[in-house]
Amino acid sequence: MTIICLSFLIIGVFLSLSNNLQFLARQLSDNLAVVFFLDKGLSPSDTEAVIQTIRSSSHISRVHYVTPQEALRRFRQRFPQLQEVVAGLGLNPFPASVEAVLKDKAAESAEILNLMDSLRRVKGVEDIQFNRDWVERMRSLSRLARAVGFFLGGILVLASFFIISNVIRLNVLARKNEVEILRLVGASNVFIRIPFFMEGIALGVLGSLLSLALIYGVIRVFPVYLGSSLGALQEIVNFRYLSLGQSLGLVAGGAVMGFLGSLSSLARFLKI
Amino acid sequence: MIELYHIWKQYQKPAWALSDVTLHIKRGQFCLITGPSGSGKTTLLKTIFRELVPTHGQIIIAGKNILRIPGSRIYQLRRQMGIVFQDFRLIFHRRVFENVGVPLQVLGLPHKEIRRRVFNTLRMVNLHHKIWEFPASLSYGEQQRVAIARAVVNNPRILLADEPTGNLDTELAFEIIGLFKEINRQGATVIICTHDKEIIRRFGERVVFLHSGKLIGQEAA
Numbered sequence: 001m002t003i004i005c006l007s008f009l010i011i012g013v014f015l016s017l018s019n020n021l022q023f024l025a026r027q028l029s030d031n032l033a034v035v036f037f038l039d040k041g042l043s044p045s046d047t048e049a050v051i052q053t054i055r056s057s058s059h060i061s062r063v064h065y066v067t068p069q070e071a072l073r074r075f076r077q078r079f080p081q082l083q084e085v086v087a088g089l090g091l092n093p094f095p096a097s098v099e100a101v102l103k104d105k106a107a108e109s110a111e112i113l114n115l116m117d118s119l120r121r122v123k124g125v126e127d128i129q130f131n132r133d134w135v136e137r138m139r140s141l142s143r144l145a146r147a148v149g150f151f152l153g154g155i156l157v158l159a160s161f162f163i164i165s166n167v168i169r170l171n172v173l174a175r176k177n178e179v180e181i182l183r184l185v186g187a188s189n190v191f192i193r194i195p196f197f198m199e200g201i202a203l204g205v206l207g208s209l210l211s212l213a214l215i216y217g218v219i220r221v222f223p224v225y226l227g228s229s230l231g232a233l234q235e236i237v238n239f240r241y242l243s244l245g246q247s248l249g250l251v252a253g254g255a256v257m258g259f260l261g262s263l264s265s266l267a268r269f270l271k272i
Numbered sequence: 273m274i275e276l277y278h279i280w281k282q283y284q285k286p287a288w289a290l291s292d293v294t295l296h297i298k299r300g301q302f303c304l305i306t307g308p309s310g311s312g313k314t315t316l317l318k319t320i321f322r323e324l325v326p327t328h329g330q331i332i333i334a335g336k337n338i339l340r341i342p343g344s345r346i347y348q349l350r351r352q353m354g355i356v357f358q359d360f361r362l363i364f365h366r367r368v369f370e371n372v373g374v375p376l377q378v379l380g381l382p383h384k385e386i387r388r389r390v391f392n393t394l395r396m397v398n399l400h401h402k403i404w405e406f407p408a409s410l411s412y413g414e415q416q417r418v419a420i421a422r423a424v425v426n427n428p429r430i431l432l433a434d435e436p437t438g439n440l441d442t443e444l445a446f447e448i449i450g451l452f453k454e455i456n457r458q459g460a461t462v463i464i465c466t467h468d469k470e471i472i473r474r475f476g477e478r479v480v481f482l483h484s485g486k487l488i489g490q491e492a493a
Contacts (some may be wrong), residue, residue, distance in 0.1 A: 017414070178363050184323070186351035187378040189344055 004163065004207025004257075005214070008250055014149020015250075019240040021141050034116070035059075035129040036098040042124045042148030047096065050124045054100055055071040061103045068094045080125060095126065115161055157257060160207065164200050164261030171199065172265065197262045204258025208251045215242065273299035273461055274320060274430065279329035281315050281485075290314045290326065291485045297463060297478075299483045300427075302456045304472055305465045312359075313465035316482065317432050320463070321355055322346050329457050333430070351379065354423030354460075356433040362407040367416055368394070369403045375426045384413035393425045397451060420448065425453050431455055433464045442470060449475050 036054060038047060038052070055063050066074075071094035076083050086093070102112070118129050134170070172179065182192050219241060274297040281290040290312045296301050296438040305313050318324040319331060322338050331338050338349055354375075362371050369390055394400040397417040407415055416436065423431055433452065437445035449464070449471055456462040466472065472479055481489040 177361070179365060181345075181361050182374065182378065183348065184321075184355060184361070184374040186347045186426075187374075188347045191378050233491060 004160040004203060004254070005210040007160045008208040008211035008254060009214050010156055011149050011153030011253075012211050013152065013218060014145050014248055015246055016219065016242055018143075018146040018149065018238055019242065019246075021145055026070045028108060034100045034102065036100065036119065036125050037127045037129070038096045038098065039124050039126050041233055042096070042145050044057055047126050050122060051098055053122050054098055054119060057115055057119070059103055059112055060100045064099045066097045066099060068092045068096050071095070072098065076197055079174075090100050118170055157253070160204075161257055161261050161264075163256055165265040166266035167203065168196050168262045169268070171196065191226075193266055196266055197259060200258035200260075200262030200265075202258065204254035204261070205251055206257070208254030212242070212247055213252060273297060273334060274463075275330075276320070276489040277330040277332070279316070279326045279331070279375045281312075281319060281324065281326045283450050288485050290319070292481075293329075293485075293487045295312060295490075297479060297485060299461055300456070300459060301461055302453065302475070303461075303463045303480060304476050305463065305480045305482060306467055306472055306477070308467065310484075311482040312485040313467075313482055314434050315466055315485075317355075317434050317463065320430075321353060322349055326458070327428065337406055351375070351426065352428055353430045353432060354414075354426070354428035356419050356423045356431075356436050358435040358438050360407075362415060362418060364407050365451075366406075367403070368407065368410070369385040371407060371418055372421045372425050373420075375422060378425065389425055390421075393421045396423045396424075396454075413440055413448070416440065416444075416448060417451070417461075420451055424460070428460060431460045431462045432460070435465055435470055437471060438465065445471060446474070467478075470490060 036050070039051060044048070051063060052063055069092065070087065070091050075086065075094065116128055116130055119125060179192055180270060276293055277293045279290050279293040279295075280288060282288050293312075293316065295316075305316060307313055315324060319326050320333075322331075322341070325339060334352075335351070337491045341349055356407075356408065363374070369387075371395060373386045373390045375455055381389075391400055394403055399414060399417050399421065399422055402410060402414065407418060410418065420433075420436070423433070431452065434453070437448050440448065445468060452462050452464060453475065476491065478485065481491075
């Protein structure tokens with residue numbers, strides 16, 4: 001039972017980590033704004049022309065023009081301790097900018113890079129800030145966490161499969177006399193096999209349920225005892241609850257593994 | 273009802289456990305098969321029960337060649353038969369009630385019906401007062417009667433018994449064979465393997481003699 005539970009626990013923990021990274025990637029992606037910094041001294045009509053060009057793109061959902069004054073106000077709000085530095089400059093160092101929010105899935109499309117290239121060449125645009133790489137990195141990290149989980153968990157699931165298979169084999173041997181009697185009094189093969197299948201399935205389901213309970217425990221306890229010591233990594237190395245589908249999948253996986261373990265054992269050791 | 277045609281059975285070369293045995297047993301007959309140890313009595317019984325498949329020959333039961341029944345469907349044949357083994361083959365961690373009820377349980381009968389039939393059968397073998405005991409707490413003769421009850425609880429058409437009185441004293445042996453006679457009177461075909469001469473003398477309606485796997489003679493009362 002320990003190994004069965006451990007194998008599902010490992011899959012579950014990595015799944016939970018991966019969920020968190022997916023969540024972060026989605027959050028980044030949702031808030032993904034492209035910021036177009038404009039040349040200083042751009043006339044209002046030129047500024048309006050740039051805004052119109054950006055707005056007309058099919059991947060942009062909305063735009064917001066940020067004046068140098070608003071940029072300064074935001075800076076003061078976010079970094080009050082640096083107010084004196086800006087005051088010491090004697091002028092507003094921030095350029096005007098246009099913040100554009102991308103449409104859903106636009107960040108993932110290949111066309112977006114071409115769009116950025118073409119917008120970079122628009123007269124009056126000095127620079128573009130686009131954090132697509134971070135979203136990609138987060139997504140790759142999430143995929144990696146999931147793959148590692150399935151790889152390690154897969155090895156242990158295989159071990160569990162053999163353990164269940166052996167448990168059933170021992171039970172078959174221990175109940176050999178009873179099985180023989182059942183066979184002789186007219187029990188069908190299905191009648192004889194069902195209790196062993198049930199046993200295998202019960203082992204798999206109990207193991208996966210136990211692992212779910214442990215994952216729940218880890219998710220509750222982790223932030224309290226370890227989370228704060230991770231500092232900046234805390235956001236990334238965090239656990240997120242498994243979805244209902246994932247939890248049911250884990251339990252179903254346990255049941256299937258238990259069934260297959262019994263099946264393999266019965267095929268080899270219960271000749272009826 | 274039971275027809276055996278030229279049955280040969282070989283476990284290991286070159287010896288034959290059964291050699292060209294042809295035998296017909298009519299419906300409702302009480303048949304004793306006898307012979308010295310190693311004469312092939314048990315092998316013959318096991319081939320009728322399809323626990324063993326003969327090397328050659330045909331076995332027809334109720335018009336059906338039982339050797340053509342696929343392994344996965346043998347249970348259907350066995351549900352029509354009851355068998356009592358010399359070593360009883362009881363399940364020792366189950367109570368008398370459960371042991372006797374096993375053939376009904378595999379038929380999927382409701383619990384109430386199983387309870388009724390088990391109780392009636394145990395009353396027939398005079399063991400109804402031990403229904404909740406474990407086999408280990410019963411005497412040898414009582415265990416034998418539990419095995420008989422299990423064999424007859426589903427009213428089989430054919431009842432087979434392999435040396436059912438092998439280790440019993442004469443009085444108990446007669447009592448057990450008397451039980452088989454009673455079951456036979458109710459319509460079942462009964463085939464018993466025994467080497468007890470006294471039983472053959474007292475109960476032998478029809479006796480089949482085996483020696484070294486060969487059928488060497490038959491007697492009918």
